[in-house]
Amino acid sequence: MNLDPFIALIQAGEVVAFPTETVYGLGADAWNPTAINKIFQLKGRPSDNPLIVHIASEKEIFNFAKTLPPWVAPLIEHFWPGPLSLVLEKKPHVLDAITAGLNTVAIRMPAHPLALEFISQTGPLVAPSANLSGKPSPTRAEHVTSDFGPDFPVIDGEATKVGLESTVLDVSNPTPAILRPGSISRKEIEDVLDQSVEESFFHVSSTPRSPGQKYSHYKPEAQVRWWQNGETPDSPKSMYLLQEGTLSSPNVVNYHNDLYRMARELYDRFRQADHEGYNEVVIQLPAETNHPMYSALFNRISRAVNG
Ligand code: TXA
Ligand code: MG
Numbered sequence: 001m002n003l004d005p006f007i008a009l010i011q012a013g014e015v016v017a018f019p020t021e022t023v024y025g026l027g028a029d030a031w032n033p034t035a036i037n038k039i040f041q042l043k044g045r046p047s048d049n050p051l052i053v054h055i056a057s058e059k060e061i062f063n064f065a066k067t068l069p070p071w072v073a074p075l076i077e078h079f080w081p082g083p084l085s086l087v088l089e090k091k092p093h094v095l096d097a098i099t100a101g102l103n104t105v106a107i108r109m110p111a112h113p114l115a116l117e118f119i120s121q122t123g124p125l126v127a128p129s130a131n132l133s134g135k136p137s138p139t140r141a142e143h144v145t146s147d148f149g150p151d152f153p154v155i156d157g158e159a160t161k162v163g164l165e166s167t168v169l170d171v172s173n174p175t176p177a178i179l180r181p182g183s184i185s186r187k188e189i190e191d192v193l194d195q196s197v198e199e200s201f202f203h204v205s206s207t208p209r210s211p212g213q214k215y216s217h218y219k220p221e222a223q224v225r226w227w228q229n230g231e232t233p234d235s236p237k238s239m240y241l242l243q244e245g246t247l248s249s250p251n252v253v254n255y256h257n258d259l260y261r262m263a264r265e266l267y268d269r270f271r272q273a274d275h276e277g278y279n280e281v282v283i284q285l286p287a288e289t290n291h292p293m294y295s296a297l298f299n300r301i302s303r304a305v306n307g
Pocket of ligand 1: 020052102166
């Protein structure tokens with residue numbers, strides 16, 4: 001694919017949507033405050049919600065982070081490029097528009113060949129998910145177009161592999177904490193660090209450590225609710241995303257505990273439910289909670305149920 005026109009747009013201070021392995025991102029030059037401002041305008045995003053810096057080479061870390069504590073390096077070695085965003089103490093010159101005035105900055109290196117090629121030519125990009133605020137994150141180029149119109153510049157990298165946003169891990173102090181669960185699980189991080197990791201995403205607090213966690217996201221127009229044990233999936237106006245059962249009908253999907261597949265499809269199903277006029281989406285997760293994707297799915301679905 002010829003990325004030149006998209007690279008030229010970034011250099012001209014414009015915003016371009018590009019694929020990552022998690023969801024599509026809305027990219028702008030991390031050193032251009034006017035371009036970054038366009039992201040907030042386009043998405044209708046509250047300005048107190050900070051952005052993740054996407055890099056294509058490890059040495060870029062040091063243009064944003066004040067220090068990289070030695071104990072953090074194994075995470076980079078092990079998980080990058082990949083769906084792990086690291087919150088580090090920031091350098092003073094990192095733009096306030098990125099960090100929402102916090103003294104930390106989130107950085108990740110995405111594992112998508114097009115993203116890496118693009119960013120290696122544009123330089124670091126800030127990129128929130130490429131959806132209108134309040135809509136589910138986009139996992140296909142068509143989702144971006146549906147939110148921002150047919151003329152919006154999108155690099156089409158087909159359906160994303162993971163389907164849920166990256167794990168956000170705060171490593172800015174000696175007690176690492178997951179601020180947003182993703183496909184890289186607490187257990188996997190603990191195994192690499194050989195120390196325990198906190199989870200601070202369910203705490204309801206007026207000043208959450210990850211500002212994004214206080215906003216309702218991920219919600220379709222249809223009501224989202226949990227499946228009740230013993231109910232029958234027989235309402236034609238409901239979409240059922242279940243783990244077991246043999247009933248086969250267009251509005252019932254059985255994941256058979258394949259939570260990777262469920263994660264990959266969740267936001268697409270939300271959008272499909274609205275597109276096809278369902279009143280509700282009814283979701284079942286397995287009773288067994290050790291699956292690495294469980295926490296991220298539970299978090300996103302809970303927020304859609306309660307949001
Ligand atoms: O997978 C992803 O992370 C996608 C793709 C495009 O890379 N991006 C994404 O960005 O999900 P966004 O803006 O939708 O979510 C960023 C999350 C928000 O919850 C935000 O509050 C948190 O990261 N965040 C960013 N910088 C932070 C910081 N310095 N401290 C704490 N949380 C931060
Ligand atoms: Mg988002």
